[in-house]
Amino acid sequence: MGILNVTPDSFSDGGRYTDVDAAVEHGMALHRAGADIVDIGGESTRPGAERVDAATEAARVVPVITGLAAAxxxxxxxxxxxxxxxxxxxxxxxxxxxxxxxxxxxxxxxxxxxxxxxxxxxxxxxxxxxxxxxxxxxxxxxxxxxxxxxxxxxxxxxxxxxxxxxxxxxxxxxxxxxxxxxxxxxxxxxxxxxxxxxxxxxxxxxxxxxxxxxxxxxxxxxxxxxxxxxxxxxxxxxxxxxxxxxxxxxxxxxxxxxxxxxxxxxxxxx
The missing domain is CATH 3.20.20.20 (Dihydropteroate synthase-like)
Structure with a gap:
């Protein structure tokens, strides 16, 4: 399972893939590298992280999922x-x-x-x-x-x-x-x-x-x-x-x- 966080504040890769095209490209790269599943997250769960609302979370993940599903x-x-x-x-x-x-x-x-x-x-x-x-x-x-x-x-x-x-x-x-x-x-x-x-x-x-x-x-x-x-x-x-x-x-x-x-x-x- 390859990790793809489309968040600004995840502990490791926060902010790297907030752009939809960059996120889709990285998800495809993870799959080509051997990921059987790409795990898409739109809310950081690192210790101490503050929550975002459901609308924000969905807006982050759905376009990326749509793009990767097409691929x-x-x-x-x-x-x-x-x-x-x-x-x-x-x-x-x-x-x-x-x-x-x-x-x-x-x-x-x-x-x-x-x-x-x-x-x-x-x-x-x-x-x-x-x-x-x-x-x-x-x-x-x-x-x-x-x-x-x-x-x-x-x-x-x-x-x-x-x-x-x-x-x-x-x-x-x-x-x-x-x-x-x-x-x-x-x-x-x-x-x-x-x-x-x-x-x-x-x-x-x-x-x-x-x-x-x-x-x-x-x-x-x-x-x-x-x-x-x-x-x-x-x-x-x-x-x-x-x-x-x-x-x-x-x-x-x-x-x-x-x-x-x-x-x-x-x-x-x-």
């Missing part, structure tokens, strides 16, 4: 709003990537049900402005698992078929660095639930902190690709359905090497 590019819409998801599907998106797992907008289940499309349910505890305060767990793996299962149960109760559901443990969303590493070490817990699992670590803050210099300064966002590639290979080797990344070509190359090597899938940590 035959498969897309997901990265949104927590049912109205935006509905407009995106009408424009040509075929998957809903909902970082709130349906919590932000209860109407999202009906949109996914009626469209019959895949719905990615991410673990979430609150909007970007507040989520860092919600990163409190006794057992992060057990609690994220339980909370995700509740989102799955609610989706199914809303008429969504189990076959439509993909889950995402939500690295960086109401999680600190140790929470992210613990979820990575125990990715099998989520894979064993029987739903496809999306892993999304690309360029995130915890990788920057891992790679901090001698003065404690985190590695800059655009210098975290090698670490991102490592997390992607580890996730796929553990059985993840997909990885959501900025650097599609590098990820595709790394996964090609892993597959060609014949290396076995990783055994879960006990």
């Amino acid at each position: 035959g590019v498969p897309m997901s819409i990265d949104t927590t709003r049912a109205a935006v998801a509905e407009a995106a599907i009408a424009a040509g998106a075929t998957t809903i990537n909902d970082v709130s797992g349906g919590l932000a907008d209860p109407a999202m289940a009906a949109v996914a049900r009626d469209a019959g499309c895949p719905w990615i349910l991410m673990h979430w505890r609150g909007h970007s402005r507040d989520m860092n305060q919600l990163a409190v767990y006794q057992d992060v793996v057990a609690e994220v698992r339980a909370e995700l299962l509740q989102r799955v149960d609610d989706a199914i109760a809303g008429g969504v078929a189990p076959r439509q559901i993909i889950i995402d443990p939500g690295l960086g969303f109401a999680k600190n660095a140790e929470h992210n590493w613990e979820l990575t070490r125990h990715l099998d817990v989520f894979i064993d639930l029987g739903f496809p699992v999306l892993f999304a670590a690309s360029r995130k803050t915890y990788l920057g902190r891992l790679l901090a210099d001698a003065g404690g300064n985190p590695r800059p966002v655009d210098e975290r690709e090698a670490a991102t590639l490592a997390t992607s290979v580890l996730a796929v080797a553990a059985g993840a359905w997909g990885v959501r990344v900025h650097d599609v070509r590098g990820t595709a190359d790394a996964l090609a090497v892993w597959r060609a090597s014949g290396a076995p899938r990783l055994a879960p940590e006990k």
